[in-house]
Amino acid sequence: MAIDPRSHTPVYVQLADTLREQIEAGELAPGSALPSEARLTQEYGIGREAVRMSISLLRSEGLVTTVRGHGSYIRETPQRRQVEVPPGASVIARMPSGGERRSMQLDEGVPILEVRDPKGNVEVLPGDEVELTRPLSGRA
Amino acid sequence: MAIDPRSHTPVYVQLADTLREQIEAGELAPGSALPSEARLTQEYGIGREAVRMSISLLRSEGLVTTVRGHGSYIRETPQRRQVEVPPGASVIARMPSGGERRSMQLDEGVPILEVRDPKGNVEVLPGDEVELTRPLSGRA
């Protein structure tokens, strides 16, 4: 898909959409590198700022990670371990604060799951590694 | 907190931390506007790029939203409605794709919850409006 500078949607959103499509279509395989900033700048005839913002957007969606001095790579989602939601518990999803992200060593664009059990204990789980489950039979 | 350009932590991270503190402390109330880019540039004696990256960071954390030609605003989190996790279901948290984000009208930095019931039906819920629950008694 070509980029239209006169479109109402910002150029960097258009490029992010294009790259996202390619990633989801498998044209850009997990683990492989995105084209470099300079490459994308030339390829689509847009500014470096727009390219950087596109990649930043994809990072915030958890689709790519960027390695400084090396490039940006399509993220491979790790196996999710199953975690049971305790009876009487509640769960919310939210993005981590900067401190949480650093201490939990989360990539950008990875949400967290906050599980609060009836006693008020809160467990914070990395959203990309966890699948919550509720078993059919309601035993703890 | 003042910004130290010689610090090892990037200027834009320092500013984001400062603004985050002010937001979490309530000095910047939900619904109110952040200072403009120009204002922050002067206020903290840093460049516009650093200011914009700070705000971009806060957006990706779901703390603020930006309206072109208007400004950036502290997000007000809506009341979370309670949604019960069906017996036998599994839940994952992830960031929405661009299309999902637009069709569900989600702000940046808002994760989604994907609930898959035993029959394979998938429900996609906005992470900022939902609190998942598992009742104490295991009835559906």
Place this chain on the structure above:
DNA sequence: GTACATTTGTGCGTATGTATG
């Protein structure tokens, strides 16, 4: 309607630092 100020979006130039190969 017009005009204007404000604010964010985009593009470009430059520079330094850091990491990899």
Place this chain on the structure above:
DNA sequence: TCATACATACGCACAAATGTA
């Protein structure tokens, strides 16, 4: 050592959106 590539940071300029007079 050298080239490449990204990260950070500053500057300037203009475009586009918004709101108000």
